[in-house]
Structures are given as structure tokens and as C-alpha cells.
Amino acid sequence: MLPLLRTALAAALVLGASQPGSAHELWLTLSTADSVPQIRVNYGHASKREAPNPAQLVELVALTQDGSASLRGSLKPAPPEVPPALLAPLAGKPGRTLVAATYDGGYWTTLRDGTRLKASRRLVPDARSGQWSVKYAKAAFGPGAPWLRVIGHTLEIVPVEVPGPTAGAIRVRVLFRGAPLPGADLYYGDSGMEPERAGTPAYATDQDGIATVPIRKAGSQVLTVTQTVSPSATPTLADEDVYTATFAFRLDEPSVN
Structure with a gap:
């Protein structure tokens, strides 16, 4: 049987702790509070x-x-007075840097009564459903960063061009297993947060895997896409594999030379 591919919203499903496997996403930002x-490696959702x-x-x-x-x-962990995250010092010029992350979301199963467990089907063989998830994140922190570089993530958002500081949109290509992914739904968030589902339009990729996503205002931007594959590559452990990718950037930062 050929695997079934589904592309859908990846971020902020407004399901809270009852759906930790699907509601939590990974995105990267830059902190300049210290010298x-x-x-910042952020995890969770907007709320x-x-x-x-x-x-x-x-x-x-x-x-x-x-x-x-x-x-x-x-x-290292972020200090308690700021939103929780992991922090890593960045040597060199932020404006020339692209950062990429891979995060194993693990195995989750849903019981017959709807309860979610952080366990695979190996331990819960009679579960109603099971999934494995992996989260990829990228962020470009300035115009001198290698925006167009393909990292090689299984699911990846790659800009087609570097947007100018007053750009009203960004063109990106979605790659899945190294090939353009048509029909993928991209979601957009701003103010440093991953996109919310309610009221958020999706921007579908064309046959070449390219989508044009409008930018509503200057500041932090985050794009998100999800690809679901069924059956899972490990069918004894999960029913489906869920891949999520984010791409974060800013448009109002001065060039760092």
C-alpha cells in the first residue's frame, strides 16, 4: 500500500494539554536582552x-x-522571569545567520475514551490511534543570512527570494523528502508567535511547491506547514507520522555588517 499524504495546519490547534502531540510546535527567535x-528555542503554542x-x-x-x-x-533554560524556552549563545553576526533545529516529538497514542498517552502502540496495542511526530524549525536573522539554503530536513520551507524590508509578501517553496510539495497549506503568524488556527487563511503551494504568503505588518513572522504520512514508517508503533516545519524571520531589523 502506498503511504497516504495529508498536509494540514501544524500550529496552535487550541487543544491544550489534552492533545500535546499535535498542539505543540517548535519555532526559533533571537533574544538580544543580554550583551x-x-x-531562543520556543515550544508550545500561542496561548x-x-x-x-x-x-x-x-x-x-x-x-x-x-x-x-x-x-x-x-x-540552557531561559530564566524564570521570561517565557519558557531553551537558550543558546550565538557567536558572530546575527544578521548573517540562519539557524535550524530538529526536535523529536515522540510517540503518542489516543485511548478509546480519548485520553492521550505519551507512549507507542507497542505499550498500548489496543489504542484507538497512534502517531509519531517530528518538528523542524528554521530562522533567518538578517539579510546576510543564507536564506535560500536547503538544509535537508524531511519537511522544509525554503524562501525563493530574500524579501526586502518593506515587502508585502514572501514567496517560499515547500520541500518534502527533497522534492517540491504541491497542495501544501502554509499558515502565517506575526509578532513572534506561531499562527493560530481560528480565522487564519491557508496559502496553498502550486505544482512546483511554491506559495506566496502575504505579510500583514513589519516585525516577527512565522510560517508553518504540516505533512502527515499514513501508514507510519513504524506501523507497530504508530498509525501515522506527522512532520511539521516552521520558518521564522523579521523584516524590520537593520542590516548587521
């Missing part, structure tokens, strides 16, 4: 942020035109 710029588990953060890497460097070894 050293820091990458409730949570600290991501460092043990599930498979990769966190900073890329410039000159090379790459892993940031995973310098992770």
Missing part, C-alpha cells in the same frame, strides 16, 4: 509556551555563508 545574542526538552532537541545548528556550528552543547 551576547542568544537563540501556552512550554520549555522544550533538551533530550528531544536532536540538532541546533547556526549556518552562515562561511560554514556552520552546532549550538546544542551550549543550551
